[in-house]
Amino acid sequence: MKLVYKIGACVVLFLLILVMAIGGSEGERMQTPQIGVGNIAPAVAQYEPVVREELAKHGMEEHTGILLAIIMQESGGTASLDIMQASESLGLPMNTIQDPIYSIEVGVTHFARVINQAEENGVDFHTALQAYNFGTGYISFVAQRGGTHTKDLATEFSGIHATRMGWNRYGDINYIDNIMRYANAQEGNGSTGNAPATFEGDLAQLQSMWEQYEGMPYNFGGQSPATSFDCSGLWFYLFGQMGINIPRTAQEQYNYATEVSADDLQAGDFVFFHSTYNTPNYITHLGIYVGDGMMFHAGDPLQYASIETPYWQQHFAGYGRIIDFNS
Structure with a gap:
């Protein structure tokens, strides 16, 4: 795709x-x-x-x-x-x-x-x-x-x-x-030529679902299409649609995930960030890694974004895996 x-x-x-x-x-x-x-x-x-x-x-x-x-x-x-x-x-x-x-x-x-x-x-x-x-x-x-x-x-x-x-x-x-x-740079189609690769199986299914909501505004506390989503609410909802129960908040999803190294990182893993706003929790934001230094996340709006920007690198906390989509 x-x-x-x-x-x-x-x-x-x-x-x-x-x-x-x-x-x-x-x-x-x-x-x-x-x-x-x-x-x-x-x-x-x-x-x-x-x-x-x-x-x-x-x-x-x-x-x-x-x-x-x-x-x-x-x-x-x-x-x-x-x-x-x-x-x-x-x-x-x-x-x-x-x-x-x-x-x-x-x-x-x-x-x-x-x-x-x-x-x-x-x-x-x-x-x-x-x-x-x-x-x-x-x-x-x-x-x-x-x-x-x-x-x-x-x-x-x-x-x-x-x-x-x-x-x-x-x-x-x-x-x-x-x-x-x-x-x-390509006139007419809006593509940069740097889009994530086509996925297969369950990850392709998950991708087709998150792309339905691309461009929707961020909504703190949101966890459904009726309200739009915040960063953890998006994945709480989408994983639930696939019959996979995960915790609700970014901190809880970080605690629940299995830590992975940069060398083992693969599409479908979570990318976690800290201290993006004032809260007692360490983890405050996350997205799903899609390869080539990119993630999809509930930013404002919901969108693909590079994790290599100075802002995200400054707040980077680690990678985590809930589902091994390659297994």
Whole structure:
């Protein structure tokens, strides 16, 4: 089954047409793809006027759609304070910025800087986008190696800097793919080409059920289609429809599940998160893993989302298995 991102009533559709050419005479811009941006959560879509106004200061209003996709990736579609994860572009620790408007101001300035440097160095648009995550050093790195971003170049650059800094990893080598989950590069069908694989058996049945509710709003305490769902209520209801009884709350479902490692993670396992809101419970959110760094969860709206965003990584608690769908 090919998954197609659906646009809920609260989600804003933006069409972005970018027609500048790369190289050429002075004043021309890089050729960028025609991109329609969909699946933008209300928590992000509300800032569209602010994003457009800040881009206008740099003469880059045409990039409004792709900026919203970047914000979706950086914030996980939540009302994050440093919504563009812009603190590090100022040389500050992560999440130092505590004002989403200021985060957008700083993030757009950083974005404009990487776009301008990319144009000056004659590299492609994806290199500029990856440089938003990696930093501007990636631009000269790619310029010296043909001028076109590839996953291999991103992996090489990340490995060099991770080793140099003594870290396990540096940046997100899948940043372009993750952004394009929200930016629909294929005109007409709304697909990014990065949808989860087709499932079989009971997991395929479960998938067909959760997709019926994709785009519905989040409802705290909700556990049925009549009310919509919260994060644990969705799975409490869907597993019940399959004759499988599981506990009701996120904390209880975490306690009930068998812990699995990242190496053993498979589609159908739960991904648990902590401290996403103020409560005595440690576990406050979960989704079901669907492969390729993606989950389906009762966000706002119910949707597919990357678990590799800074927001979800910051709150990551672990993986758990209630049903082994591969057995």
